[in-house]
Amino acid sequence: MLALGVESRSRGGLFGPRLKSENKAKNAPASDQSWKCMYKSAPTGEVTIDDFEIFAKNRANLLHKIENWRAIGIIGEELSNKIRFEDEREYGGYHELIQSNKDCIAHNVLRLAYSKTEELRRFFVAQECALFEARLKVNPSDYDEIIKSNSIDVEQVSANEKQKYSAELSIMYRQLQMYNKELKIEMFDNARVWKTRFTNCLNLVSKRRVFVVDGYAYLFKTHLLNVISQQFRIVLAGRVNAALRFWPYLKESEGERVVPFLGAVTNYEVKYSEVDIKGGTVKPEMINTLSEQSFPLCMKVLHKSLRDKHHLKHQGRMQFGLFLKAIGLSLDDALRFWKDEFTKNQTSEHFEKNYAYNIRHSYGKEGKRTNYSAYGCTKIITGLAQPTSDDHHGCPFKNFNESSLKMEMRSKEFGDESIREVIELVQRKHYQIACRKYFDLTHPDFQEVSKETSRDEGMPFNHPNTYYQKSRQYHDNNKKETNVTK
Amino acid sequence: MVGTNDLRSYYQKFLPSEQIYSWLSYGDPVYFTKREFAFTRDEFFSRYQSFKNGSELKERLTRNERDIPERFEIGCVYSVPPSQQHSVSPGVFVPISKEFVLDIDISDYNDIRMCGCKESNYCRVCWKLMLCGVEVSDYILTSIFGFKNRLWVFSGGRGIHCWVGDESVRSLTNEGRSAVAEFMHLYQSSKDNNSGRQGKVDTNNLSHPSFSTDSKIFQICQKYFVDVFIDGMDILRDSDKYEKLLSFITDSTLKKQVHNLIDGLDEDDDASETWSEIVKVLNVRKNNTFVQAIVLSFVYPRLDLNVSKGLNHLLKSPFCIHPRTGYVCVPLDPKKDVPKGDSQGFYPEDQCPKVGELVNNNQEATKMMESRVEIFKKFVLDLKKQKSQEKLEESDSMLQF
Ligand SMILES: [Zn+2]
Numbered sequence: 074m075l076a077l078g079v080e081s082r083s084r085g086g087l088f089g090p091r092l093k094s095e096n097k098a099k100n101a102p103a104s105d106q107s108w109k110c111m112y113k114s115a116p117t118g119e120v121t122i123d124d125f126e127i128f129a130k131n132r133a134n135l136l137h138k139i140e141n142w143r144a145i146g147i148i149g150e151e152l153s154n155k156i157r158f159e160d161e162r163e164y165g166g167y168h169e170l171i172q173s174n175k176d177c178i179a180h181n182v183l184r185l186a187y188s189k190t191e192e193l194r195r196f197f198v199a200q201e202c203a204l205f206e207a208r209l210k211v212n213p214s215d216y217d218e219i220i221k222s223n224s225i226d227v228e229q230v231s232a233n234e235k236q237k238y239s240a241e242l243s244i245m246y247r248q249l250q251m252y253n254k255e256l257k258i259e260m261f262d263n264a265r266v267w268k269t270r271f272t273n274c275l276n277l278v279s280k281r282r283v284f285v286v287d288g289y290a291y292l293f294k295t296h297l298l299n300v301i302s303q304q305f306r307i308v309l310a311g312r313v314n315a316a317l318r319f320w321p322y323l324k325e326s327e328g329e330r331v332v333p334f335l336g337a338v339t340n341y342e343v344k345y346s347e348v349d350i351k352g353g354t355v356k357p358e359m360i361n362t363l364s365e366q367s368f369p370l371c372m373k374v375l376h377k378s379l380r381d382k383h384h385l386k387h388q389g390r391m392q393f394g395l396f397l398k399a400i401g402l403s404l405d406d407a408l409r410f411w412k413d414e415f416t417k418n419q420t421s422e423h424f425e426k427n428y429a430y431n432i433r434h435s436y437g438k439e440g441k442r443t444n445y446s447a448y449g450c451t452k453i454i455t456g457l458a459q460p461t462s463d464d465h466h467g468c469p470f471k472n473f474n475e476s477s478l479k480m481e482m483r484s485k486e487f488g489d490e491s492i493r494e495v496i497e498l499v500q501r502k503h504y505q506i507a508c509r510k511y512f513d514l515t516h517p518d519f520q521e522v523s524k525e526t527s528r529d530e531g532m533p534f535n536h537p538n539t540y541y542q543k544s545r546q547y548h549d550n551n552k553k554e555t556n557v558t559k
Numbered sequence: 560m561v562g563t564n565d566l567r568s569y570y571q572k573f574l575p576s577e578q579i580y581s582w583l584s585y586g587d588p589v590y591f592t593k594r595e596f597a598f599t600r601d602e603f604f605s606r607y608q609s610f611k612n613g614s615e616l617k618e619r620l621t622r623n624e625r626d627i628p629e630r631f632e633i634g635c636v637y638s639v640p641p642s643q644q645h646s647v648s649p650g651v652f653v654p655i656s657k658e659f660v661l662d663i664d665i666s667d668y669n670d671i672r673m674c675g676c677k678e679s680n681y682c683r684v685c686w687k688l689m690l691c692g693v694e695v696s697d698y699i700l701t702s703i704f705g706f707k708n709r710l711w712v713f714s715g716g717r718g719i720h721c722w723v724g725d726e727s728v729r730s731l732t733n734e735g736r737s738a739v740a741e742f743m744h745l746y747q748s749s750k751d752n753n754s755g756r757q758g759k760v761d762t763n764n765l766s767h768p769s770f771s772t773d774s775k776i777f778q779i780c781q782k783y784f785v786d787v788f789i790d791g792m793d794i795l796r797d798s799d800k801y802e803k804l805l806s807f808i809t810d811s812t813l814k815k816q817v818h819n820l821i822d823g824l825d826e827d828d829d830a831s832e833t834w835s836e837i838v839k840v841l842n843v844r845k846n847n848t849f850v851q852a853i854v855l856s857f858v859y860p861r862l863d864l865n866v867s868k869g870l871n872h873l874l875k876s877p878f879c880i881h882p883r884t885g886y887v888c889v890p891l892d893p894k895k896d897v898p899k900g901d902s903q904g905f906y907p908e909d910q911c912p913k914v915g916e917l918v919n920n921n922q923e924a925t926k927m928m929e930s931r932v933e934i935f936k937k938f939v940l941d942l943k944k945q946k947s948q949e950k951l952e953e954s955d956s957m958l959q960f
Binding site for chain 1: 702703704705706727731734735737738739741742764766767768769771773
């Protein structure tokens with residue numbers, strides 16, 4: 074068990090003073106620990122280490138999903154709906170969520186984990202804010218309560234003051250109605266108006282969505298969402314910065330399990346399931362064709378370089394070799410495949426002495442007999458040494474310069490518009506989504522042909538072997554279709 | 560080019576360094592010591608200089624006759640005096656606060672300056688676009704955003720700067736500065752042109768009540784539009800010139816009608832009456848933005864957004880000398896230096912002293928300088944009053960508890 078509160082840090086609590094866990098009645102007002110109170114106080118009580126880890130992993134997963142949706146341009150209601158669907162699956166409905174210790178623990182654990190670097194902090198704040206906004210949208214009648222419990226400086230204006238600016242405010246209201254269909258039922262005369270310092274709703278000010286007089290922005294109900302979420306963003310940014318200062322204490326008290334976990338959870342990636350691939354389904358003779366049809370670009374690059382130079386350096390051999398193993402190349406076939414290439418430049422004695430051991434090792438037949446699994450995208454993108462000019466490992470979307478990437482895509486006869494889209498994703502550092510875009514371009518009508526039940530909207534595959542599998546599925550179906558029409 | 564000797568005696572005799580100190584310390588001597596100054600001489604640019612007070616600043620400007628700066632710029636206030644930045648550990652030296660600044664340049668109006676001026680040239684007609692920039696922006700800063708403490712300055716070259724120094728403004732984040740700048744920016748922006756100065760306002764931006772045809776901002780703009788373009792450049796009497804105006808009217812029937820009105824304009828007629836007729840014709844159609852788009856695209860201030868958005872952008876100090884023109888960067892009074900009644904407002908040639916004239920004891924120039932320093936003194940005094948007023952209010956509210 075892991076104590077979440079701390080009476081003294083040496084006693085092993087994580088977040089704050091340990092309290093007796095209270096019996097919470099359903100529909101009780103939101104506690105300070107809830108999302109509605111912007112996680113003002115830390116979670117209390119105890120949690121098993123397993124739960125602790127699962128809560129955090131699931132939350133990290135959700136945040137990555139949110140990032141991916143936003144990266145492919147999903148915004149507004151559509152984004153909120155997607156987030157809410159996943160949110161409910163993890164934390165239950167509206168009332169359960171408010172009482173959810175799980176939500177609070179997950180948020181606090183990740184806040185600590187993601188405090189380590191500027192890049193992680195930015196990621197965490199951006200995705201948590203999107204989650205927070207999606208939750209806010211569920212129940213606008215909460216806004217008053219949330220404003221009050223978080224002491225946000227917003228006040229409702231008097232009828233007189235509303236009257237004073239009624240000409241301007243009614244214009245703003247009419248424009249708002251055009252964006253927001255639900256408001257049509259309410260007349261301007263009945264609409265409540267609030268005001269706040271313009272600095273509390275910068276988004277609305279910069280887009281000129283509000284009327285501003287003497288430094289105060291005048292707001293209608295839906296605008297309160299922006300004010301509340303701006304406040305959340307500021308509070309969260311401050312807390313995630315503050316969380317960084319927690320690490321030294323943790324190292325003393327939670328050294329064995331929690332610290333490595335917190336380090337790992339930010340690298341959390343989807344493990345590729347290798348269960349249904351049998352060794353021996355892929356023969357060395359098939360690799361050329363498969364590479365052309367179904368290898369992701371990173372593996373194509375490694376394969377081509379192996380064919381051209383009859384050599385690959387260690388990181389490249391690992392990345393490519395484990396990929397081949399996972400698509401079903403048996404150990405014997407792998408030895409034959411690598412030997413055929415390498416011995417074009419060197420003697421077979423040299424190969425046996427220097428490389429064969431490594432290949433058997435990666436199949437778990439030597440040394441510690443670990444059965445190594447193929448690298449996922451996160452490892453390929455961030456976990457390997459930065460390739461030098463004669464290395465070919467890593468992710469080409471990250472490592473290639475723009476012109477080589479363009480040349481590669483032109484050779485595949487992608488249109489200018491598509492090339493521009495991929496380059497733009499790369500510039501925004503969305504390498505996995507760029508890779509997925511590359512997949513869609515080389516697999517026309519993928520959704521229809523593969524009979525994918527749920528549309529996946531260009532979400533990244535996260536693993537080269539998933540890319541490969543999806544591609545095989547596509548080509549198999551394509552073949553069937555052609556056979557049927559014949 | 561301005562000579563070193565002239566510069567040196569200007570700095571010694573005329574530069575109001577004590578008032579500059581008084582302004583930038585905002586009642587707190589320590590605050591002044593953390594302010595970045597930057598100096599330029601020939602091609603040399605030295606950043607991150609800081610001083611204890613006004614006389615130290617003056618000392619830096621005059622001490623070494625082989626190193627008399629051609630100009631000096633003001634940056635932001637850091638956590639640590641910039642001259643000591645290397646003696647603190649990394650991450651400690653960070654920007655903290657600065658005035659919100661505006662920069663408007665006449666060269667950004669080239670596409671509509673049909674008086675024939677180009678780039679940094681200007682004449683009495685097109686210069687008024689700068690004064691329109693002052694009047695409109697000053698209204699937005701005060702009436703809309705509630706800022707009080709503004710210092711408007713002629714840049715000595717082709718434009719105008721504004722420094723807004725209210726305490727709450729100086730502590731604005733980059734997001735806060737961007738929001739104010741974006742609110743003010745009505746022009747179409749393209750991706751490659753981040754400073755966003757384009758010749759046409761984006762009509763999507765015109766529905767906000769602060770810019771409607773009933774708004775104060777529109778009224779100011781229309782006044783300048785008639786003065787500068789209808790009367791000053793006489794654009795309705797030259798088909799090359801009114802073509803630009805017609806290009807905003809995308810409805811062909813209305814365009815035809817307006818064209819007819821312009822064709823009917825005789826030698827002796829008052830062109831501004833024809834403009835009123837055009838407005839009537841265009842306003843017959845409900846919910847169109849043609850009049851707004853024309854007036855605002857011609858005269859609405861074209862801000863250099865990048866200067867306003869960043870906390871650590873440097874801007875030329877008031878009272879330094881423009882190296883090309885020799886003009887002193889003098890303060891303007893946003894109420895008295897804009898056209899009003901018979902007064903045509905501030906025009907550099909008439910009201911701005913040059914460094915050469917000053918050091919040669921030209922009486923007229925000296926008088927001009929004195930009156931400009933008076934504007935600055937009054938600004939600094941208002942700042943002090945405002946500060947003590949705020950203190951009073953603060954202690955009042957303390958007493959209430
Ligand atoms: Zn001109």
